[in-house]
């Protein structure tokens with residue numbers, strides 16, 4: 412079993428240290444770990460945010476655990492050299508098109524939600540975000556128009572096969588949960604979304620046991636705050652899924668709590684090859700201060716064990732330990748507490 416660890420920038424290395432301690436504590440036999448550079452860190456040492464050796468390391472592994480990338484000092488680099496290209500490059504070059512972003516209320520944390528506790532307590536949803544297409548990967552450029560004005564543009568598109576494969580993932584996920592799928596789009600304005608909706612409806616024919624609904628993304632943003640308990644599985648495109656998942660994190664209580672899995676079609680002898688990362692970024696405003704919440708990173712490790720290594724019991728053990736630490740009131744500044752990154756890690760380890 413080979414896991415590639417890519418800590419990245421900002422709080423990435425701090426939270427990766429805690430996930431690594433949890434992994435070590437499990438004492439899994441036959442585990443081989445590799446560490447690689449990504450993001451601004453990799454740009455500084457190798458001249459590129461996703462050096463070829465890092466990509467090769469990811470390909471040779473059964474799973475990748477990814478911290479975060481992003482560095483304000485790199486924001487003026489040409490786009491292909493910016494830290495974010497590491498995560499985008501890994502997702503596209505590894506064919507990881509299906510991003511699972513679960514958001515579930517942790518018992519005892521209801522009062523820390525940005526929503527009223529009785530509303531927040533109902534949250535148990537899964538965002539299935541398409542990860543290889545949309546406006547993220549279309550042609551983009553800045554140009555000067557004939558009249559001298561600068562214009563930026565990004566081409567948004569989805570091909571039907573790209574929609575169909577993520578729809579299948581979402582329908583199957585709904586079958587394994589409460590049987591409800593809400594497809595979020597902007598079909599009232601965008602042709603990309605009209606095709607999305609048409610293909611999701613066509614795919615539904617193969618899943619008559621799943622209840623399908625459609626929602627425009629602006630309404631979905633509102634409904635997520637008004638009544639998040641109405642959602643079971645939400646399937647949406649790359650951009651909308653990015654935004655709605657950050658929003659969902661504050662409905663639960665903190666962006667430092669939400670984990671994610673990026674999966675594709677490749678199967679290994681242990682499970683599905685995948686890359687696992689917190690949904691948050693490198694948090695430059697708190698980097699190096701020992702304040703970051705490592706729970707999203709630790710929960711991403713749990714997802715890795717479940718989906719890529721077939722270790723369901725170990726995954727559940729980690730999730731239970733995180734849940735207990737929260738229930739016992741061990742929280743950092745993001746959740747109104749005073750525990751630092753290492754203390755939160757200690758608390759999870761003590762409850763494993």
Ligand SMILES: NC(=O)c1ccc[n+]([C@@H]2O[C@H](COP(=O)([O-])OP(=O)(O)OC[C@H]3O[C@@H](n4cnc5c(N)ncnc54)[C@H](O)[C@@H]3O)[C@@H](O)[C@H]2O)c1
Pocket residue numbers: 422478479480481482483495498666667668688689690691692693694695696697702703704705707745
């Ligand atoms: N997957 C990724 O690597 C990823 C994801 C999102 C953003 N980014 C990058 O990260 C950089 C910063 O972006 P941003 O500020 O918009 O988003 P961010 O998620 O890094 O931070 C947003 C806010 O949430 C807080 N926060 C985030 N994670 C936290 C944690 N674990 N514990 C406590 N607080 C936490 C931060 O302190 C900040 O106030 C940018 O360069 C961006 O491109 C990377």
Ligand SMILES: CC(C)[C@H](C(=O)O)[C@@H](O)C(=O)O
Pocket residue numbers: 495498499653690691692
């Ligand atoms: C860093 C950025 C490219 C990334 C995205 O937009 O997908 C991040 O926001 C995320 O949610 O993983």
Ligand SMILES: [Mg+2]
Pocket residue numbers: 653654657690
């Ligand atoms: Mg995001």
